[in-house]
Amino acid sequence: MNTPDTIELRKEARVKENSNKKFVFSFSEGNGKNKQLLGGKGANLCEMTQIGLNVPPGFVISTEACLKYLEDSNHSLPAGVLTQVTEHMRQVEQAAGKIFGDFQKPLLVSVRSGSALSMPGMMDTILNLGLNQKTLQGLVIQTGNERFCYDAYRRFIQLFGKVALGVPDERFDKIFEDVKYKAGVKLDIGLSTDNLKEISQRFLNAVKEHTGKPFPEDVYEQLEIAIKAVFNSWMGKRAIDYRREFNITPQMANGTAVNVVAMVFGNMGSDSATGVAFTRDPGTGENILFGEYLVNAQGEDVVAGIRTPKAVLQLREEMPGLYRQLEELRNSLENHYKEVQDFEFTIEKGVLYCLQTRNGKMNGTAMVRTSVEMATEGLITKQQALLRLKPEMLEQLLHPHLDTTKKTTPLAQGLPASPGAASGQCVFDADRAELLGRSGHKVILVREETKPEDIHGFFASQGILTSRGGKTSHAAVVARGMGKPCVAGAEGIHVDVKLRQAIIGEKILHEGDFITIDGGTGYVYQGVIPTFEPSFSDELKTVLQWADETAKIKVMANADTPDAAQKALNYGAMGIGLCRTERMFNAPDRLPIVVEMILANTEEERSVALNQLLPIQRQDFKDILTTMAPRPVTIRLLDPPIHEFLPTQDELKEELAHLHHLKDTASGVNDLFNTLRLLHAYDESSKAAIPFNEKGIELIDQAIVKKELMLKKVRDLYEVNPMLGHRGVRLGLTYPEIYKMQIQAILEAAADCQEANITVCPEIMVPQVCNAEELIRVKSYVKEVQEKIEKERQLKLVFRFGTMIEVVRACVTADELAKEVEFFSFGTNDLTQATFSFSREDAENKFLPLYAEKNILHDNPFEILDTNGVGKLMRFAVEWGRKSNPALKLGICGEHGGQPDSIRFCHDLGLTYVSCSGPRVPIARLAAAHAKLGEAKSSSL
Ligand code: ADP
Ligand code: MG
Ligand code: MG
Numbered sequence: 001m002n003t004p005d006t007i008e009l010r011k012e013a014r015v016k017e018n019s020n021k022k023f024v025f026s027f028s029e030g031n032g033k034n035k036q037l038l039g040g041k042g043a044n045l046c047e048m049t050q051i052g053l054n055v056p057p058g059f060v061i062s063t064e065a066c067l068k069y070l071e072d073s074n075h076s077l078p079a080g081v082l083t084q085v086t087e088h089m090r091q092v093e094q095a096a097g098k099i100f101g102d103f104q105k106p107l108l109v110s111v112r113s114g115s116a117l118s119m120p121g122m123m124d125t126i127l128n129l130g131l132n133q134k135t136l137q138g139l140v141i142q143t144g145n146e147r148f149c150y151d152a153y154r155r156f157i158q159l160f161g162k163v164a165l166g167v168p169d170e171r172f173d174k175i176f177e178d179v180k181y182k183a184g185v186k187l188d189i190g191l192s193t194d195n196l197k198e199i200s201q202r203f204l205n206a207v208k209e210h211t212g213k214p215f216p217e218d219v220y221e222q223l224e225i226a227i228k229a230v231f232n233s234w235m236g237k238r239a240i241d242y243r244r245e246f247n248i249t250p251q252m253a254n255g256t257a258v259n260v261v262a263m264v265f266g267n268m269g270s271d272s273a274t275g276v277a278f279t280r281d282p283g284t285g286e287n288i289l290f291g292e293y294l295v296n297a298q299g300e301d302v303v304a305g306i307r308t309p310k311a312v313l314q315l316r317e318e319m320p321g322l323y324r325q326l327e328e329l330r331n332s333l334e335n336h337y338k339e340v341q342d343f344e345f346t347i348e349k350g351v352l353y354c355l356q357t358r359n360g361k362m363n364g365t366a367m368v369r370t371s372v373e374m375a376t377e378g379l380i381t382k383q384q385a386l387l388r389l390k391p392e393m394l395e396q397l398l399h400p401h402l403d404t405t406k407k408t409t410p411l412a413q414g415l416p417a418s419p420g421a422a423s424g425q426c427v428f429d430a431d432r433a434e435l436l437g438r439s440g441h442k443v444i445l446v447r448e449e450t451k452p453e454d455i456h457g458f459f460a461s462q463g464i465l466t467s468r469g470g471k472t473s474h475a476a477v478v479a480r481g482m483g484k485p486c487v488a489g490a491e492g493i494h495v496d497v498k499l500r501q502a503i504i505g506e507k508i509l510h511e512g513d514f515i516t517i518d519g520g521t522g523y524v525y526q527g528v529i530p531t532f533e534p535s536f537s538d539e540l541k542t543v544l545q546w547a548d549e550t551a552k553i554k555v556m557a558n559a560d561t562p563d564a565a566q567k568a569l570n571y572g573a574m575g576i577g578l579c580r581t582e583r584m585f586n587a588p589d590r591l592p593i594v595v596e597m598i599l600a601n602t603e604e605e606r607s608v609a610l611n612q613l614l615p616i617q618r619q620d621f622k623d624i625l626t627t628m629a630p631r632p633v634t635i636r637l638l639d640p641p642i643h644e645f646l647p648t649q650d651e652l653k654e655e656l657a658h659l660h661h662l663k664d665t666a667s668g669v670n671d672l673f674n675t676l677r678l679l680h681a682y683d684e685s686s687k688a689a690i691p692f693n694e695k696g697i698e699l700i701d702q703a704i705v706k707k708e709l710m711l712k713k714v715r716d717l718y719e720v721n722p723m724l725g726h727r728g729v730r731l732g733l734t735y736p737e738i739y740k741m742q743i744q745a746i747l748e749a750a751a752d753c754q755e756a757n758i759t760v761c762p763e764i765m766v767p768q769v770c771n772a773e774e775l776i777r778v779k780s781y782v783k784e785v786q787e788k789i790e791k792e793r794q795l796k797l798v799f800r801f802g803t804m805i806e807v808v809r810a811c812v813t814a815d816e817l818a819k820e821v822e823f824f825s826f827g828t829n830d831l832t833q834a835t836f837s838f839s840r841e842d843a844e845n846k847f848l849p850l851y852a853e854k855n856i857l858h859d860n861p862f863e864i865l866d867t868n869g870v871g872k873l874m875r876f877a878v879e880w881g882r883k884s885n886p887a888l889k890l891g892i893c894g895e896h897g898g899q900p901d902s903i904r905f906c907h908d909l910g911l912t913y914v915s916c917s918g919p920r921v922p923i924a925r926l927a928a929a930h931a932k933l934g935e936a937k938s939s940s941l
Helices: 004-020 035-050 063-071 081-096 133-143 146-164 169-183 193-211 219-233 237-245 300-304 312-318 320-337 364-377 382-387 391-397 430-438 452-460 474-482 538-550 562-570 581-585 591-599 603-628 649-679 684-688 694-717 728-734 736-755 772-793 808-812 814-818 828-836 840-853 870-884 900-909 918-940
Strands: 024-026 058-061 109-115 126-129 256-262 273-278 290-295 341-348 351-359 415-418 421-427 443-447 463-466 486-488 493-496 501-504 507-510 514-518 523-526 554-558 576-580 632-636 761-766 800-805 823-826 889-892 913-917
Touching: 024 035, 024 081, 035 058, 035 063, 035 109, 035 256, 035 351, 058 081, 063 219, 063 256, 081 219, 081 256, 109 219, 126 146, 126 219, 133 146, 146 169, 146 193, 146 219, 169 193, 219 256, 237 452, 273 312, 290 312, 312 320, 320 341, 320 351, 364 382, 364 391, 364 538, 382 538, 382 918, 391 918, 415 474, 421 430, 421 463, 430 443, 430 452, 443 452, 443 493, 443 514, 452 474, 463 474, 463 514, 474 486, 486 514, 538 918, 554 562, 554 918, 562 603, 562 918, 576 581, 576 603, 576 913, 581 603, 591 603, 591 694, 603 632, 603 736, 603 761, 632 800, 649 694, 728 736, 728 761, 728 772, 736 761, 736 772, 761 772, 761 823, 772 800, 772 814, 800 808, 800 814, 808 814, 808 828, 808 870, 814 823, 814 870, 823 870, 828 840, 828 870, 870 889, 870 900, 889 900, 900 913, 900 918, 913 918
Parallel strands: 421 443, 443 463, 463 486, 554 576, 554 913, 576 632, 632 761, 761 800, 800 823, 823 889, 889 913
Antiparallel strands: 024 058, 058 256, 109 126, 109 256, 273 290, 273 341, 341 351, 415 486, 421 514, 493 501, 501 507, 514 523
């Protein structure tokens, strides 16, 4: 019961519990592995401190404190937090030799957010906290650098004002630009001390105007407000959107920690600098220090793209000693983390500090290359090299590049900030990008620079183009993370958001104009430039070879033609798991024969058509088997309802109406013509021009008869539920001559190959089976054909006979089916439909989106194998099938065969292979290796 008393008691108990609880951890004591508690940034700051890297002193306030704070209806920090913060502040003061709020030796700190998962730019950081009128004057005396102090001050007021007090950024920007304009300076660095003083004063006024209160002078009050602001940002729109877009669940990241770090200054003169670097090139993976820095600047200047920074290699000339230190830092980081690191550094008067590190986000090419190289260097094992690559990421590597022969003169050039090429219509703000992108347009987001609040525009765009900022600017980092192309800092472009246009030299680009960007070279082109498919890099080949060596489950491809088989082989397919014979029927030169076959009224008539199809199919099979030799090729006998090869009733009716009309016209013209001929009996020239003769009308009549026959047949074949109707093995048993022809084509192709000493392995697969008796019948056809060929050719055919498992009853009677076959192949597309009693098209169009949104069904079962339902049936079939036929070979050929989670499931189920579309084969090969490695991991736990 909730009487006021009990509420009071509970509250007290909570206060007590909280005040004993440890919420604050210094960098030297925090557990570097506990990212859930300390956030990624905090945990790594602790870890770097503890392995002896030069990190400024500081402490972390845990995510637990954040969650408790957000729960609290009074918006107060959990009891104990502030006391612990004050205690830790004392330690920082000692370590830094400065005092928070002190006039003589003022300590300034940054207040930074950081959750368990890195969410670039999602939360706001406040720098230079601890400045007020008093400490500012102290700092001036202590540093003897008034300009620096006011520079720090104006930054603090702006950040604190914006982040903690909610003053709109534009107010500050306007004042800033105003002073710059008046002073006639272009770059921030050109501002004089007086300019900065004026800016600071006007900033303070703006804060007062907006909040109705003066800017807080008490440094602990500043700190408390800042901590709360960081905590609040966890529930800010930007952060929530980001978590939703990337499916970040509370298990992955729950709440943000706050990091309080003693400030170090990169803006103390020409022996100071700040920068961001990667231990390897995140665009190519090359093993070189990669990054950017700015001399005499504070951290956020690089990231925000305010000035275009210099490449880190230039530091080698500018500050050689420091460059060497930076190289050392890079080695220590990689040796410790065994992963490419993305780190922030600041140099204060010649001393190097590391302010942050995290695992580097890279594109697919770089991930693959670094995997191979780090394994070869001995930094990681081959297994680790494989595990750090997400299978889906390989998709990027198979992404298109610009067709170099079709390139025109570029419009502009920027920095190649995230590789890949994309074309689309220009848009100049994120909202328009979202609007147009959602309505199906391909767009390129063109901005002066991007900010975290533009994130929704990124999702909707094909690529990003900015006119300011470097390779580590917000735009570049986010685009790389998403695997989208980005060109950054293309300085020749002037974006006018209001007029919705951009000016490049003489040219004006309006919203909606097409451009192409190449994130690999930094070039921007007008119009759409065609792209082409990339080839496999040596590194990718190596990685996939390691994957094949590791994996247990094999990866086959679905391929229906010799051409597709060759492509599948290039993707590394180990065979063909599904060859759909009906796809061969659809070619324009074959369809008329197939139609004849269907229209036939007697077996003899039908065999005329089948005799024409036989050599065609045999040749196809021969080509496919030879291409794949000696790998297995699973050929499925005819599956779809045959009316699919005929036009629809409506189409036929329309054609018939047309033909009748034509006949009337033709007869009419003939009558008219004959009348005219009587009138001009001696005019020879008219005779030659006779438009229709009897023959023509006869032809029309023939066509009418044929179409009427077709219409009748289509009516006969009409089914209420064709997908559950006369198809698959049921069709094969009604018209045995069709299946016999296909079996003959397969086995004769095999015989031809065997005679030519090509080792082939065809597998005949029967679709839609629900009953052992069906298999017994089809097997008798196979026997009959086999015996005939073996006798004629004097050889022993090598092949397998098997069935698809795609009907619920097939799963349930797997023990009986298994006695008749050598393999099962799960057709999970149909099996999913059958298990759910959903028709796929209707489900995906009508109710699955709602089911997903309301969490009634989490995943679309047609994309991700429903392991709880369909999977159970499969497990059952595997168990019972193996029991009655221990040598049974098992595979899956549904679309799920290319999906990493489903592959893991199939691996655990002990299937021999998965089969998927050709381009997904590389992804599946890596996923197959992960499945094996994951097995080792879960059994060692
Ligand atoms: P983000 O998560 O957006 O990267 P950070 O908390 O890392 O935000 O901080 C933003 C910028 O401020 C970074 O460039 C960082 O290096 C710099 N910075 C943060 N703390 C300090 C500090 N104590 N001294 C100097 N620079 C700092
Ligand atoms: Mg941040
Ligand atoms: Mg950072």
